[in-house]
Amino acid sequence: xxxxxxxxxxxxxxxxxxxxxxxxxxxxxxxxxxxxxxxxxxxxxxxxxxxxxxxxxxxxxxxxxxxxxxxxxxxxxxxxxxxxxxxxxxxxxxxxxxxxxxxxxxxxxxxxxxxxxx
Amino acid sequence: xxxxxxxxxxxxxxxxxxxxxxxxxxxxxxxxxxxxxxxxxxxxxxxxxxxxxxxxxxxxxxxxxxxxxxxxxxxxxxxxxxxxxxxxxxxxxxxxxxxxxxxxxxxxxxxx
Numbered sequence: 001x002x003x004x005x006x007x008x009x010x011x012x013x014x015x016x017x018x019x020x021x022x023x024x025x026x027x028x029x030x031x032x033x034x035x036x037x038x039x040x041x042x043x044x045x046x047x048x049x050x051x052x053x054x055x056x057x058x059x060x061x062x063x064x065x066x067x068x069x070x071x072x073x074x075x076x077x078x079x080x081x082x083x084x085x086x087x088x089x090x091x092x093x094x095x096x097x098x099x100x101x102x103x104x105x106x107x108x109x110x111x112x113x114x115x116x117x118x
Numbered sequence: 119x120x121x122x123x124x125x126x127x128x129x130x131x132x133x134x135x136x137x138x139x140x141x142x143x144x145x146x147x148x149x150x151x152x153x154x155x156x157x158x159x160x161x162x163x164x165x166x167x168x169x170x171x172x173x174x175x176x177x178x179x180x181x182x183x184x185x186x187x188x189x190x191x192x193x194x195x196x197x198x199x200x201x202x203x204x205x206x207x208x209x210x211x212x213x214x215x216x217x218x219x220x221x222x223x224x225x226x227x228x229x230x
Contacts, residue, residue, distance in 0.1 A: 035219075044210065044221055044222070044223045044224050045167065045210055045212075045221040045224075046221070047218050047219045047220065047221070059217070061218045062218075095166055095167070097167075100172075102153070102155060102172055102173050103155045103214035103215075103219075104155070104157045104169060104172040104173070104178075104212075104214065105157070105159075105167075105169065105212070105214075106169050106172070106178065107169075108166040108167055108168070109166065110166055111166055
């Protein structure tokens, strides 16, 4: 069974950084790209970027360049996303999602709520 | 970026009834390889999005045949027949033909 287990919710101060993780199980981690999606409260879905774990190649939505940094740890089958210089606009739920056959996001993590507040 | 326009924003339905959601893209979603990468998701309250339909009309594993997708080019439709309580939530279309992938703004399926 494919499962993406994300880390816990975070409360962070403005200007700080936060790193959230997504541990994959039930499939070969290096065989699939991992994507990250943002959802602000009561809003729609926004694509942040993706990483190809086997070659550590990343691609980003222009809007999130300089904000998000994606990495992958092949030894622990974990994808990570670091968000820097946080503001209230970064308060959102962040999902990881596996890219399956046909450029579809077929399995999603449960989401991490990041709240930026002093 | 490709703009995905979903209508309606809200769709009241009766249990056992039928629902139809439209998704239009600002440019053709036909990839240079001939495939069309338009997918549909349901996000139930408090949950992650779940894949329903991929590449326009293919049901994902475990998705009931009450869900069907159709369309081509820039116009796509998701139909739900015999609506059940577990079908209620927010529906999103996603295009992954063009970079970056973009989602529609969502359609809330709710009880009439």
